[in-house]
Amino acid sequence: MRLLSDIRLCRAPIAAFAGVGVFWGSFAAMLPDLKARLAISDATLGVILLGSAAGALLAMWLSPRLDAALPRWGLTLSGVALGLVALPLGLIEALVPFVIGMVAVGMSTGMYDILGNARISRLEARHRLSLMNLNHALYSFSYAAAATATGAAREAGLAPGLWFAVVGTVILLAGTLTWSRPDLTIGQDETPQESRGRITPYVWLAGLVCLIGFFAENATEGWSALHIERTLGGGAAEGALGPAMLGLTMGIGRLAGHLVTARGTETTVLRWAALLAASGLVAAAAAPVPLVAYLGFGCLGLGVSVIGPMALALAGQTARPEARTFAVSRAAMIGYFGFFIGPPLMGFLSEAFGLRAAFGIGAMMILAIPLVLLPRMRADAPA
Numbered sequence: 001m002r003l004l005s006d007i008r009l010c011r012a013p014i015a016a017f018a019g020v021g022v023f024w025g026s027f028a029a030m031l032p033d034l035k036a037r038l039a040i041s042d043a044t045l046g047v048i049l050l051g052s053a054a055g056a057l058l059a060m061w062l063s064p065r066l067d068a069a070l071p072r073w074g075l076t077l078s079g080v081a082l083g084l085v086a087l088p089l090g091l092i093e094a095l096v097p098f099v100i101g102m103v104a105v106g107m108s109t110g111m112y113d114i115l116g117n118a119r120i121s122r123l124e125a126r127h128r129l130s131l132m133n134l135n136h137a138l139y140s141f142s143y144a145a146a147a148t149a150t151g152a153a154r155e156a157g158l159a160p161g162l163w164f165a166v167v168g169t170v171i172l173l174a175g176t177l178t179w180s181r182p183d184l185t186i187g188q189d190e191t192p193q194e195s196r197g198r199i200t201p202y203v204w205l206a207g208l209v210c211l212i213g214f215f216a217e218n219a220t221e222g223w224s225a226l227h228i229e230r231t232l233g234g235g236a237a238e239g240a241l242g243p244a245m246l247g248l249t250m251g252i253g254r255l256a257g258h259l260v261t262a263r264g265t266e267t268t269v270l271r272w273a274a275l276l277a278a279s280g281l282v283a284a285a286a287a288p289v290p291l292v293a294y295l296g297f298g299c300l301g302l303g304v305s306v307i308g309p310m311a312l313a314l315a316g317q318t319a320r321p322e323a324r325t326f327a328v329s330r331a332a333m334i335g336y337f338g339f340f341i342g343p344p345l346m347g348f349l350s351e352a353f354g355l356r357a358a359f360g361i362g363a364m365m366i367l368a369i370p371l372v373l374l375p376r377m378r379a380d381a382p383a
Helices: 002-011 011-038 044-071 074-084 094-125 131-156 159-179 202-231 236-260 266-286 290-304 307-317 321-353 355-378
Strands: none
Touching: 002 011, 002 131, 002 236, 002 307, 002 355, 011 094, 011 131, 011 159, 011 202, 011 236, 044 074, 044 094, 044 321, 074 094, 074 159, 094 131, 094 307, 094 321, 131 159, 131 266, 131 307, 202 236, 202 266, 202 290, 202 307, 202 321, 202 355, 236 266, 236 290, 236 307, 266 290, 266 307, 266 355, 290 307, 307 321
């Protein structure tokens, strides 16, 4: 069966993405309690999450060097770092230590993510398969499961400190599965280099597609629970269903994308996915009750799920084998401005205009993918 064989082939990066999903799913669902404990405003929370963005971008910039220096161990070391950072996060009650912790979270997740994507890109080129959606699907399923479990833990009154200790342990265990034998890590012509080459126009465009997709994804992950609880009057369990619905449908969308997408059809799938995602975010923004918001987040998840993975895959396909980590990391750096700046920008927009307007602005950004960026990508595609 193709799916099982692909999962076996991608064991290491799948474990990495599962670990990242466990952390961010737990964090998003626990965010209302963390925000209340720190007694901060939406704008202050946005600044804190901006610190995580800064740490992630720094790690992404350095990731090609780590991949070149430690091609076998870089992925595993990043997973261990994330697990160790997550363990004490729920115990922090002061603002400055929490900011420091979120910067460390950003650095570890950024490095983990880039090295995982680079590993997938090498496997895609070596085996002539489309694997990016499958790996990101496991992230989404892990995210949904973690968000659901965190909502149940909140309802049961479990302290954030104890819950994040569990989360950190799970991430550490997943990290043990990311080590690969030397012959499974790189091919003879794939040795990663510390490339400082020029970012091609095509990589820039792929990065901008990622930026918009990741903005919509992570802004919704970070603020959907607050939207349901504060704007629509839902309880803690209902609020947790917002990010859980997003994660579940993103996993389904990425799994479907893996099964139906062949190399060369990515841009067509991207076009329709962006239209579906924009319509879903509009529905969530205008929702009068939580049920409508869930449906909107579900449509958003199905559509936005494939945008980032396919854009990263296209960036890797255009690069020379030895420069693949560099191309993927730079496209991801551009894209992750959206992934990590999404939550803080949503905080600023929410403070100024309200969460409904903030989600509506996100929908307009998504429409730029089929209307502006994909036509330019077709024009600038390498021969």
